Amino acid sequence: MGGGHLALGGRVSDDPLAERLAAVEAKLAAPPPRPIADRVLRLLPWLSLGHLLVGVPTLVISLVVAWGTFVQAEATQKIQQASAWPFLGYTTGNYNERGERELYFELANNGVGPALLRAVELSYRGKPVPAPAELLARCCGRAPDAPVRFGTAPIRNIALRPGDAVRFLSVPDLPINRGLVEALDRERWKVRVRACYCSVFEDCWTIDGGESEPVPVRQCPADWTRYRER
Known part of the structure; x- marks a missing residue:
């Protein structure tokens, strides 16, 4: 008789109806599809890895930029400090600029x-010697009521511009100072001078004598016997 062939003994029929029934049975026998949430969970590790791959270079770049900004700011600050760096020096001499004999003690700013x-x-x-009259009495035998002529200048809480100097004690070779000048010329090397000074940025240093290098300090010492000009 005409019609399709049924699947007998493993053979597939040519009947379209039978083929459709077989396809439906196959779909029913297949496992159900996974929910969307399961698919998203399976993709999460890969999404996280992608964010990590993008985020790490961004973080590294941000850190590099921040470090560069910090270094540049620090360099700028150092340049500003260097452009306003004072350098104080102490000296003593026995002749003035005019070639006249004069014993003096001086602080000069040789910085910028x-x-x-x-x-x-x-x-x-x-x-410690608190005043010039006491220094002359100790070093050179000057009596308290003996006439003498010497010059002084203020040295506390003053500002020295670059190239400026303050001659805080000078004893000229005058008839009234005979004997005093010779004694001071011998003894001036036994006079120790310490000074503390600061920049406009409040960076401070101390010096101790004429050959010493400035030593940075947080603040000027409070236990010194402050020298006064009178």
Whole structure:
């Protein structure tokens, strides 16, 4: 008889109806599809890895930029400080600029910025000397009521511009000072001078004598015997 062929003994029929029934049965026998949430969960590790691959270079770049900004700011600050750096020096001499004999003690700013002179201490043979008259009495035998002529200048809380100097004690070779000048010329090397000064940025240093290098300090010492001009 005409019609399709049924599947007998493993053979597939040519009947379209039978083929459709077989396809439906196959779909019913297949496992159900996974929910969308399962698919998303399976993709999460890969999405996280993608964000990590993008985020790590961005973080590295941000850190590099931040470090570069910090270094640049620090360099700018150092340049500003260097452009206003004072350098105080102490010296003593026995002749002035005019070639006249004169014993003097002097502080000079040899730096490129103003020096704010905060404290100065003089000592003779290891003992602090608070004033010039006492120094001349100790070193050179000057009697308290003996006539003498010497010059002084303020050295506390003053500003020295670059190239400026302050001659805080000078004793000219005058008839009234005979004997005093010779004695001071011998003894001036036993006078110790310490000074503390700061920059306009409040960076401070101390010096101790004429050959010493400035030593950075957080603030000027408070235990010095401050020298005064009178």
